[in-house]
Amino acid sequence: MLEFKQAMRRRYKNRPYRKKGAGIRDRVIFCLKIMLALSVVSAVSLICIFGYDCLTQSDYFRAETITVEGNQILSEEEVIKETLVKPGDNILSINLSMVRKRLMANTWIAEAEVVRKIPSGIVVRIKEHKPLAVLDLGKEFLLNDHGEIFKEKTTTDPENLPLVKGLKFSDLSLSGARISPSFNSLMTVLKLGMKPESILPNSSITLINVDREIGLTVFAFDKTIKLGFNNYPDKYERLEKVFYHAKNGRDFSDFETVDLNNLSRIVICPAANPAEAPEEYKKEV
Structure with missing residues (x-):
């Protein structure tokens, strides 16, 4: 039993001593890294938001042409009216999924697809019921x-x-x-x-x-x-x-x-x- 206690004392005695200040410094560095990462993420987010606003408000992407394909019974004017898309709307700000849902609400339309044609066009493709x-x-x-x-x-x-x-x-x-x-x-x-x-x-x-x-x-x-x-x-x-x-x-x-x-x-x-x-x-x- 005495030999075991002496062995344990030698074990703890031989452990390297870590200064208290080193642990504090590591924690500070870790916190700084976290803050830096958050700052980078925030900056990138702000850049993305600013870029999105610029693109969706730019006159360069205003809709000048709205093309309808596949209509035989419905007129082109009727199809465009269903989309609620107007000339001058920014094509990047248009929710294509929502436009498609509006089209599918028309009882004559069996299938619908809406795509952007950069820089200033919207193409509406429909398939009517026969x-x-x-x-x-x-x-x-x-x-x-x-x-x-x-x-x-x-x-x-x-x-x-x-x-x-x-x-x-x-x-x-x-x-x-x-x-x-x-x-x-x-x-x-x-x-x-x-x-x-x-x-x-x-x-x-x-x-x-x-x-x-x-x-x-x-x-x-x-x-x-x-x-x-x-x-x-x-x-x-x-x-x-x-x-x-x-x-x-x-x-x-x-x-x-x-x-x-x-x-x-x-x-x-x-x-x-x-x-x-x-x-x-x-x-x-």
């Missing part, structure tokens, strides 16, 4: 090429769209729900009608009646065309032949109704004295 038809669901709504309702129809919307009757809200694709066969058939016919060479272009269709039992009936060219369900490309080929025979006066010169439900047995009602179709089925082409 309307395919008007759905009558108690109220009339516009349907786009993705099968989505994107707005309620108003008097200023395009008029040369097929009117669709017979569907219900439960037939539509909402919240990931499964699409009904009736709605799927409608979209197939409308997409066929988008093709330039289509025998039944959407611009010539006045009404599409959807029935859960008998399928689709299309009113176009003052005629009734019963398509039913499925095999629409084949039915369009047969319909093209029917029009060809009617045009060339083979067997019949005109018809009122053609039933294409069964491709093995196509039924045609010739029109000896073609009567005018009801007003709601008429359409200028």
